[in-house]
Amino acid sequence: MRLAEPAWISGESGGHGMLGGVTIAPLMLGKHAVRPPVVLAPMAGITNVAFRRLCREQGGGVYVCEMITTRALVERIPKTLKMVAFAEDEDFRSLQLYGVDPDVTARAVRMVGEDGLADHIDLNFGCPVPKVTRRGGGSALPWRRKLFGRIVRQAVEAARPYGIPVTIKMRKGIDDDHLTYVEAGLIAQEAGVAAVALHARTAEQRYSGKADWDAIATLKQALDVPVLGNGDIWEGSDALRMVEQTGVDGVVVGRGCLGRPWLFADLEAAFTQGAGYQPVLPALGEVAKIMSRHAELLVDALEDEKHGCADFRKHVAWYLKGFPIGGELRRALAMVSSLAELDDLLAKLDPSVPFPEEALGQPRGRVNAPGKVSLPYGWLDSRDDDSVPEGAEMENSGG
Ligand SMILES: Cc1cc2nc3c(=O)[nH]c(=O)nc-3n(C[C@H](O)[C@H](O)[C@H](O)COP(=O)(O)O)c2cc1C
Numbered sequence: 001m002r003l004a005e006p007a008w009i010s011g012e013s014g015g016h017g018m019l020g021g022v023t024i025a026p027l028m029l030g031k032h033a034v035r036p037p038v039v040l041a042p043m044a045g046i047t048n049v050a051f052r053r054l055c056r057e058q059g060g061g062v063y064v065c066e067m068i069t070t071r072a073l074v075e076r077i078p079k080t081l082k083m084v085a086f087a088e089d090e091d092f093r094s095l096q097l098y099g100v101d102p103d104v105t106a107r108a109v110r111m112v113g114e115d116g117l118a119d120h121i122d123l124n125f126g127c128p129v130p131k132v133t134r135r136g137g138g139s140a141l142p143w144r145r146k147l148f149g150r151i152v153r154q155a156v157e158a159a160r161p162y163g164i165p166v167t168i169k170m171r172k173g174i175d176d177d178h179l180t181y182v183e184a185g186l187i188a189q190e191a192g193v194a195a196v197a198l199h200a201r202t203a204e205q206r207y208s209g210k211a212d213w214d215a216i217a218t219l220k221q222a223l224d225v226p227v228l229g230n231g232d233i234w235e236g237s238d239a240l241r242m243v244e245q246t247g248v249d250g251v252v253v254g255r256g257c258l259g260r261p262w263l264f265a266d267l268e269a270a271f272t273q274g275a276g277y278q279p280v281l282p283a284l285g286e287v288a289k290i291m292s293r294h295a296e297l298l299v300d301a302l303e304d305e306k307h308g309c310a311d312f313r314k315h316v317a318w319y320l321k322g323f324p325i326g327g328e329l330r331r332a333l334a335m336v337s338s339l340a341e342l343d344d345l346l347a348k349l350d351p352s353v354p355f356p357e358e359a360l361g362q363p364r365g366r367v368n369a370p371g372k373v374s375l376p377y378g379w380l381d382s383r384d385d386d387s388v389p390e391g392a393e394m395e396n397s398g399g
Contacts, residue, residue: 027226027250029120029194030165032092034062036271037250038239038264039197039228040257042067042096042122042169045314049087050297054261054290059268062094067124070099070108071393084117085301094120096169098127099151100137100392106154113162123155125170125184128203134374136389139171139203142184143379146386149187156192165194169230169252172215174373175204178380181215182222189225197228197252203373207255207366217246228252234361236263236270236277255365259318261290279360284323285351291319295342309337322359325349 027037038061040047045066052063065084072080086093095118099105105123112118125148127138142148156166168188173179185196198219200211211231220227229242230252239251257263266280282290294315299308316334329348336342376389 025249027195027228029062029092029167029226030163032119032165034092034250035060036268037228038062038267038271039094039250039252040064040264041230041252041254042124043254046258048083048298048301049085050294050301050308051261052090053087053297054294055257055264056090058262059264059266061264061267062092062120063090064094064096064122065118067096067098067127069393070097070101070104073097073108074104074111086118092120093118094122096122096124097155098124098132098137099155100135100141100147101388102147102150102154104393105151106158109155109158109164109166113159113164119164121155121159121164121166122197123152123166123168125168126199128171128206128373130371130374132392133174133203134376135392136376136379137392140174140373140375140379142170142180143174143178143383144385145180145183145187146384147388148184149191150386152188152191152193160192167193167195167197167228169197169199171199172202172212174375174380175202178202181219185219185223185227189223193225195226195228195249196223197230199230199252201231205370206368208368208370213242213246216242216248220247220249226250230254232363234363236266236268236279237275238361239267240270240275255363258365259315259321260364261294281355281357283351283355284349284353287319287323287355288346288349288351291316292339292343292346295336295339299339305338309339309342312336312342318364321364322356322362323353324356 027034040055040061040063042064047064047066056063068080068084095112097108099108109121112121124138125142132138133140152168159166170181170184172181181198188196198216200213200215216229226249228250229246229248233239233242233251233253234256242248242251262280262282269277269280295309295312298311299305302308302311313334313336320330333345
């Protein structure tokens with residue numbers, strides 16, 4: 001299903017693609033041109049080396065690793081070092097770091113540079129998980145603008161000698177009364193980031209409601225550095241719409257590719273051919289082949305068939321969403337424990353069943369309800385306090 005090289009890569013369009021009225025230049029992250037301007041969003045527990053390869057096999061873009069905590073990295077926790085593993089053919093190794101301490105963040109960035117661990121660093125300021133925000137981390141942090149600025153500045157300075165571009169990924173703010181994204185974008189730009197990504201929800205929204213693409217347009221207007229839009233891209237056509245509506249330089253795609261790695265082929269087709277592109281709609285036989293490949297890659301990555309298959313189980317329902325498949329077979333697939341068993345079960349599927357078009361454009365993955373954001377005591381009262389919040393430096397990665 002890999003697509004032919006798009007015209008703009010072969011130079012026929014002079015490096016610019018026309019998107020049914022929208023012109024978009026390649027996204028530059030430092031010296032690296034990203035074509036098409038698509039980023040696989042970091043997703044803990046999902047965007048490991050296996051899933052990234054599966055997606056890379058479909059189309060171009062940047063494929064971000066699972067989130068790594070700076071503390072765990074500098075302490076060289078073995079599980080964390082394993083998570084930082086990239087495949088040999090990943091030519092633009094993109095790593096997301098989570099940190100709340102400017103000094104630890106700078107040490108982690110220096111380590112990435114010195115040990116040659118990655119080619120791009122993204123800083124996570126979007127995590128809404130209560131155990132993180134309660135301690136002032138993730139999406140709570142930009143509210144403390146001086147601390148936020150120190151973290152970003154020190155990361156950019158530490159990365160500079162190695163030529164590593166640093167980007168940030170953030171939400172709109174804590175809630176509608178405490179929006180931070182424009183100010184945080186300006187601070188990050190001033191600090192020297194290569195791009196800013198906005199998941200256009202507040203922390204309070206978690207994954208509920210709709211992403212506010214108007215906020216993405218507002219940020220794009222406010223900044224000179226490239227802006228990446230994130231939230232609710234389910235199809236290539238959504239990406240084109242986001243570019244058209246907001247003027248963003250690129251898109252970040254998360255839940256839309258869960259159980260649909262071919263979304264990256266769809267996105268490439270959309271960005272290459274424009275609005276009239278042919279959507280990529282694999283029949284069940286092709287989906288089964290991709291499922292089998294995904295499980296194989298997970299077994300390879302985890303170096304253990306049982307663990308690889310166990311990890312694969314969470315993807316099964318996403319792959320089969322909308323296809324008419326009996327409950328018993330679905331359940332058996334979701335409990336698979338070996339590659340041979342998986343292939344036997346997949347052989348029971350009718351390969352000719354067409355892709356369920358009614359599942360297009362539908363949310364998938366997390367869609368949980370909004371929830372009040374837990375914050376450290378007095379957090380909202382003092383924006384300019386730049387002391388490092390205690391206990392927010394998680395030691396485990398990928399949360
Ligand atoms: C399972 C899961 C894990 C996630 N983990 C991270 C993470 O580690 N770092 C991060 O910045 N965002 C994380 N996110 C948020 C996504 O990167 C993205 O911002 C969000 O899903 C919105 O984009 P979407 O509408 O395309 O899904 C995660 C989302 C999901 C669903």
